[in-house]
Amino acid sequence: MSRLIEAQPAALNPALPVTLQVGDVLRLAASGGRVREGSSVELLGIFTEGLVGTDGTVLTPLGAPNTVLFRARVPGQSTVDVVTGDPWRSTRSNSVTVVVT
Amino acid sequence: MAGPRDEMSRNLHSGNGHAGPGTSGPQGCEIKLLPDRLHEDAAAFATRVNPVNAPLRIPMAAGLSIEPQALTMVTSKYWGPAQRRLTVSFTESPSEDLRARIISHLNAWAKSTSVSFFETDKAGDVRISLGQGGYYSYLGTDIKLVPPNRQTMNLEGFHMGMPESEFRRVVRHEAGHTLGFAHEHMRKELVSRIDREKAYAYFLRTQGWDPDTVNQQVLTPLDDADIMGTPADQDSIMCYQLPGEITSDGLPIRGGVDINKSDFTFAGKVYPKAQAVLEHEWPPSEDVLLPT
Structure with missing residues (x-):
């Protein structure tokens, strides 16, 4: 079964690769991201988290995107950038190695 | 600064501002409200008088924009004039x-x-x-x-x-x-200062955002007809800072660092300290028909 794996960007160690299985989705609380190198993972998208309100409508807060999803496509190794911070003031970009088995 | 237009119009234009005899509560100016049944007609009439009175359409995430009428009738964001x-x-x-x-x-x-x-x-x-x-x-x-x-x-x-x-x-x-205030940097006057291609390149480089995300976050202005508020104000607390690297003139959109005088003034008009009241409601047979 594929897994939805949540990771805290601040807790990721650039020296320690994240190991995923094909089909896994990696979820990061971040304002942006990209695949820097490799094709074993793909960027599913950069999202603003919303929710279904008590009246059944979809509610979206006002703020920058705050969720980034990567999907493990095929076995191999990739490097992804994860952007955190305030997109309008100061951001930090960290590179993370992802190994897909 | 811009806010939720339909309810604010109702608040600011629905009465003569004078309390009737026997009114209790704070002394001085009070704001009168129309009965609920007249809100939609009053909004339509106000829009005919001046298009800038039209209801606010608030840009949401891509594909989630709300039609003006739905906003007017269902999802107004305004808390109302009462304390x-x-x-x-x-x-x-x-x-x-x-x-x-x-x-x-x-x-x-x-x-x-x-x-x-x-x-x-x-x-x-x-x-x-x-x-x-x-x-x-x-x-x-x-x-x-x-x-x-x-x-x-x-x-x-x-x-x-x-x-x-x-x-x-x-x-x-x-x-x-x-309180219901939208983003000031979505005002047309400020968005028009942004060079689209520079913005796409900048946010792709710094955030990894695709053009759709940049459009939604930065380049989709509020329509003038949707806005009630002060003139576009890059120093409003509701305005993000945007770098000169993405503007046509090379000057940054400064962005607000605190509630400024204009913000305070506008917010005070939208949410006046004087309490609004609905009283002495008349029967529907006495409603005045608006000119078409």
Whole structure:
């Protein structure tokens, strides 16, 4: 079964690769991201988290995107950038190695 | 600064501002409200008189824009002109001094408005998380629709060691959203200063955003007809800072660092300290027909 794996960007160690299985989705609380190198993972998208309100409508807060999803496509190794911070003031970009088995 | 137009128009234009005989409550000017059955007709008439009176369409995430009529009738974000106390709780357990500091900045708006914030030990109207997710708030009365186990405002990582300037810039900005105020940098006058190709390249490089995300976040202006408020104000607390690297003239959009005089004035008109009242409602047979 594929897994939805949540990771805290601040807790990721650039020296320690994240190991995923094909089909896994990696979820990061971040304002942006990209695949820097490799094709074993793909960027599913950069999202603003919303929710279904008590009246059944979809509610979206006002703020920058705050969720980034990567999907493990095929076995191999990739490097992804994860952007955190305030997109309008100061951001930090960290590179993370992802190994897909 | 811009706000929820239809309800504000109702607030500001629906009466002669003089209390009738026998009125209790505060002395001086009071704001009269129309009966509910007349709101839609009054909004349509006001729009004919002046197109800038048209209801606000608030840009949401791609594909989630709300039609004006739906906004008018179902999802108005305005809290109304009456004095309002919004309760506040925290989803984590920050220290007492941090809770008090955050609430004091929420209450900065109370200087000119009738809205104030008070801490509660139950689930508040405003539920603040300091966890991951960046800075955000749901808009105006939408916070009442957020399930009670979810935060309505996020202030990621706020702590007592942060400079006062960040409390002023961020907490007061998010409180503005809670009052129903949209983003000032979405005003046409400011968006028109942005070079689209430069913006696409900049945000792709710095954030990895695709053009659709840049369009939604930066390049989709509010329609003039949707706006009620001050002239576009790059120093409003509701305006983000944008770099000169993406503007046509090379000058940055400065962005607000605190509630400015214009913000206070506009907010005070939208949420006047004088309480609005609906009284002496007349029967429908006495409604005046509006000219077509």
